[in-house]
Amino acid sequence: MRTTFDLSPLYRSTVGFDRLLDMLDQIEPMTWPPYNIEKVEDDQYRITMAVASFAPDEIEVVQQESTLFVNGHKHREPESEQVLHRGIATRAFKQSFSLADHVKVTGASLENGLLTIALKREVPEELKPRRIEIASGNGVTALTQDNQPQQIEHELQKKSKAA
Template sequence: MRTAFDFSPLYRSTVGFDRLFDMLDQSTQLESMANWPPYNIEKMGEDQYLITMAVAGFSPEEIELTQKEGQLLVTGQKKGSDDGRQYLHRGIATRAFKQIFNLADHVKVTGASLENGLLTVELKREVPEALKPRRIEISSGNGMKSVGHDNQPARIEHGKAA
């Protein structure tokens, strides 16, 4: 994770670059927003994965999971308002979020749950049988016989070929 840079020393020693520094500052802010909410991606087995997202304060009705065209989209939008509440300190973020995970071919969401402020999404790679590698048996030639091609010398009995 990158940290924000302080461009103020550059403002003091340059003229006319303020727009460039503002764009750089905005890009670092957008990058930090893309990392919210924090999440883990774990490999649980050969073809099983687990995404865990910290979404404290959100209910299952306020979170939507959508899988489409090789992507998993996780969005969260708080419903209702905090009217009438007066916060002395507000450290639990309740802002809307949108997180996109790119999925490999044949990876499907098999389950999702929300417990203790953690959203857990289970994924599994399910390759169709037709696309799985298959072993092809090679015959040794012993099982295949054709007339006159068995590599055995012909026996002749009483003047006739056997």
């Protein structure tokens, strides 16, 4: 049973959140194959999908901009095989994951029926916070924020002339 929510009151009372609300409106119940999303470290993540009976050449993992697509398609079984009961799913699947900015796929492996996709957030150096040095008005002495008292050069010159 799927419960639907009316998001129209949120559309009326928010500005700039339309993309987020559209995503909430399109959420569907979990489909096959089942998967886990794990946070391994601060900037590392892992998606593990249960894809029993699929071989590596039957699965395609593609990152396109900020979306990760995982597609699986079984090769045709030989017609000479007669299956009396099919309990292992062999249907094709398509799964997509929205990735945050600067998250990249670093690897994928298939072992014991589990597809593991490693992801890492790599923020470019130019977007990371950096400390800015503050120069004095004449540009002679740079002031830093280390809370250490500093002498300004022109005060030293006054003291040497007076002596």
